[in-house]
Amino acid sequence: MPWSTSELAELAGTTVNTVRHYHRSGLLEEPDRMSNGYKQYGARHLVRLLQIRRLRDLGVPLSQIETVGFGGESPAGALLAIDADLAASIERLQRARAEIRAILDGSTGTDVPPGFEDVAKRLSARERSLMLVYEQLYDDEAMGDLRTMVENESDDGSAEFEALEADADDETRQRIAELFAPVIAQHITDYPWLLEPNGHMSKPQRVTGETFVETMIELYNEAQLDVLGRASVMAREQVDATSAGQTGTPNHGAHDEGENR
Structure with missing residues (x-):
């Protein structure tokens, strides 16, 4: 005795809508119809439907089921x-x-990139936001280096920097910048790509630069941006001085390019 669509679906452990979808996709042939217009499914339809379900359970997309095939060697x-x-x-x-x-x-939150779970508590809310943006701009190697920087970085000046008001006086800004400069200098020494990050960008240079600048302006106030700028300049001077001391010649290639902290 032939089966109706609902009976076939029940036998195969699926739904009528799924059977109809397989018809529309061409994976399951349309059966003959009785004189009253009702479909008549036979054993071959049931076997075919079960084969489709088997492949779907294995994770085969519908678009590849015909490629993988039914029976024989796939x-x-x-x-x-x-x-x-x-x-x-x-x-x-x-x-x-x-x-x-x-x-x-x-031990962590949802506001850090994968791999930063163990160091999340060392990051301020602003830094977590910055790392999420960095994940979209830089490759995995760069993100690994940034994670190592966070892991090894001291807390000197960080709390004071986070609490810095936009109208902070020049003396306070300079003092905090001097605390940050050696840290940034060490980062530049350990990871030279920080000065020339093009090789680690996952987005075009223009997009990366504009996104970084816009994010920094929105996350940090004027005094904090000033501190980061001063610290970056001092860090470059420290790195250049060390380099000149090692080579015995002055370094004329210095420029005021800040680190993407």
Whole structure:
């Protein structure tokens, strides 16, 4: 006795809408109809539907089901590509679960890039926002270096910098800048790409530059930006002085390019 659409769907453990979708996509042939217009599904339709469901359960996209095939030997290339996609999905889900566990444990938050969970508490709210933006602008190697900088950086001056008011006097700005300068100088020495970051950009140079400037202006007040500018200039001078001392010749290539702190 032939089956109706609902009976076929129930036998296959799926829905009528799914059966109709497979018809529209061309994966499941339309059955004959009885004189009253009702569809008559047979065993071949049930087997085909079960084959489709089997491949879908394996993660095969509908668009690739015909490529993988039904029965016989499936193309190895197509299956290997699907396996690679599944492996990437599993890795992404495992990483997401680890991050969720860390959030539930209270050891991190949702406002830091992947890989920064362990150092999240060392970052201010502004710095967390900045790191999220950096993740969109720089490659994985650069983000790894930034994470190491955060991990190894001292807290000297950080709290005072975060509390700095926009109308802070010149003496206060200079004092905090002098605290930051050696740290920035060390970063430049350890990671020279900070001065020439083009090789680590994941976006065009113009987009990266405009995004960085706009983000800094919005996150930090005038005094804080002034401190960062002063500290960057002093850091470059320190690096150039060290370089000149090592080579025994003056360095004439210095310029006031600030570090992307």
